Amino acid sequence: MSDKHDINTYEKLALGASFFLEESFKYLDSALKNEFASMLFSKSLESLEPSKEDEKIFENLILPETPIKLLQSEIPEVISENTTKIMSDAWDDAQIRAEKERYKFELDHQIDSIEILGHLNNFGFFIETIINRHLLFLNQSKIIDDFSYSRISMSRIMERIVYIFKDDLNANKIQLNEIQNLFRLRNKTVHFTPDNAKVLKPRISELNKIWNQCSKLIEKLEKKENFNELNFSKQIIYYSLKIQKKWNSKVEQ
Incomplete structure (x- = not known):
């Protein structure tokens, strides 16, 4: 099944992941700028x-x-x-x-600007693209068979993530609470109901925790893949530190 996917597929997924990641922080920068305005x-x-x-x-x-x-x-x-x-x-x-001008928001500041939709959606798309590419890697590496791959790749994103990290989860080596929160927030943007529109105001500290956990988990995937490319885990750190140094009174590591 996976034989139809060659190096071009990996490159296209990497380009897509880079696009979603960069766009997510562009929207966040715009959101904070509008709140300052x-x-x-x-x-x-x-x-x-x-x-x-x-x-x-x-x-x-x-x-x-x-x-x-x-x-x-x-x-x-x-x-x-x-x-x-x-x-x-x-x-x-x-x-x-x-x-x-420059303004430093406190970490407990709730982001109410509509551009937060762009950050949450695109960052969620970024994570999902990375997960989809890793599943293809597992399939083409013969770690999972074609039948399992076809079923897993069609499951919900959290189910895909839990499957990939099941050994680490069983050994209590990782946590997925912040990633769960990311997709809980993204679901509120996808299903932008009156109630969700009213309560969708993530705190800066909340986003920081999401970025940090995502970076650590993606780093684990990168060590398994061992691809000769710019690490997405480091890109998350780069973009998050850039936004924090510009807009936050404190920078969380």
Whole structure:
């Protein structure tokens, strides 16, 4: 079954893994930048006083009481044109400042920016691609037969991971709790229900633990494969340290 896959398959999977990993941290950087911009924007509005024109609009403003009615209605003017321009300019300025200035988030900061979807999805895709490639390696190395390979490769991602690391798990040499958390979080992005949309706010410390555990487990796979290539376990460390040095008050090793 695996004879149809040659070196090109391994190269394509490696390229895919590299793409997903790099994209995941691009989205995370964007998420933190937007959160910093929002903080700068909110602070710049603290000194903004409503004009007499704004006060007059507020006095006559009547908005629908429910979310559905609000979404279905034509929203009236809620602030004056002048105030709208001031706020628009303030947001543009906040985005420019967020690009140039630096801010250090605490490790317990919860990431609420919508770009966190891109990080969790792509990092999950990265791990899944690495696991799929290792399963192909096990099959072509005659460690697992074609029948087992066909069944395992179609199973859920955590089942694939548990199968690969079953000996280490039985010997209590590794833990999969953070990887389980990764795919729990990714499932919330895949099934972006109203409840999931509300609660999906991972902490920076939570992501750090996921990256560290994933790096250690991938390193174990790399030692078995012994491929002459750039190690993905080291790439995780590189990208995670880069994002932590830029945005975190403390860098977790």
